Every structure is written in C-alpha cells, then in structure tokens.
Amino acid sequence: xxxxxxxxxxxxxxxxxxxxxxxxxxxxxxxxxxxxxxxxxxxxxxxxxxxxxxxxxxxxxxxxxxxxxxxxxxxxxxxxxxxxxxxxxxxxxxxxx
Numbered sequence: 879x880x881x882x883x884x885x886x887x888x889x890x891x892x893x894x895x896x897x898x899x900x901x902x903x904x905x906x907x908x909x910x911x912x913x914x915x916x917x918x919x920x921x922x923x924x925x926x927x928x929x930x931x932x933x934x935x936x937x938x939x940x941x942x943x944x945x946x947x948x949x950x951x952x953x954x955x956x957x958x959x960x961x962x963x964x965x966x967x968x969x970x971x972x973x974x975x
Contacts, residue, residue, distance in 0.1 A: 886974040887944055890904045890966035892937075898944035899966055903975035905943035909936055930960055937963045940970045 879896040881887035887900045906921070915921040920961045928936065934957060938950040957963075 881973075883973070886970075888966070888969045888973045890962070890969055892949070892966060893956070893964050895964060897941060897946050897949060897966075899937075899940040899946070899970040900939060900943040901970050902943035905939040908939040908942065912939070921971075930957075933960060933963050933967065936967050 879889050879898060881889045881898060885900060887898055889896050889898055891897075907916070909915070910917070910921050913921065913932060915922050915924050924932070924938070934953050937958070938953050941947070941950040941953075
C-alpha cells in the first residue's frame with residue numbers, strides 16, 4: 879500500500895494489516911463532534927489526554943479520511959491495540975504538519 883504524501887496520508891499497521899490514514903477537514907470535524915469540542919483549540923487541548931475510547935474515535939476519523947471507512951466502522955466491535963492506535967494517530971498528525 880502506498881500513501882500519498884502530498885495529501886498527508888500515512889500507512890500504518892493496525893491489527894496485522896496496512897491501513898491508510900489521513901487528517902482531512904472532514905476527519906477534524908468528526909473528531910470535534912464526537913469529542914464534543916468547540917473549535918480546533920478545544921480539540922487540541924482534548925487531544926493531550928485521550929482515553930482509550932477517545933483514541934478509537936480519533937483513529938476512526940483518520941481511517942475514514944484515508945478511505946478506510948469499513949475498518950473505521952468495525953473499531954467498536956474489534957478494537958486495535960492501543961499502542962498501535964496511538965502510533966498511527968501520531969504519524970497521521972505529523973504528516974499533516
């Protein structure tokens with residue numbers, strides 16, 4: 879699997895498979911809504927101390943941004959390792975910077 883670096887995509891291994899993640903405006907909006915944040919400043923503050931369920935929400939939004947909606951929809955049923963999730967989220971945010 880190849881990531882489009884110009885778009886800010888990253889490929890991360892989650893539950894034994896390569897998955898594409900991307901921080902899009904839609905992903906940011908999804909995170910703000912799901913985490914009940916008003917604006918990017920509030921979202922940034924919330925991101926400093928995510929619970930496992932918050933991490934799952936963020937990961938799902940990034941997966942949808944990367945076109946991996948099917949996996950994102952299954953995360954509630956079959957969660958991934960929290961360390962894998964945290965690393966994937968960090969890489970997606972770094973790629974968008």
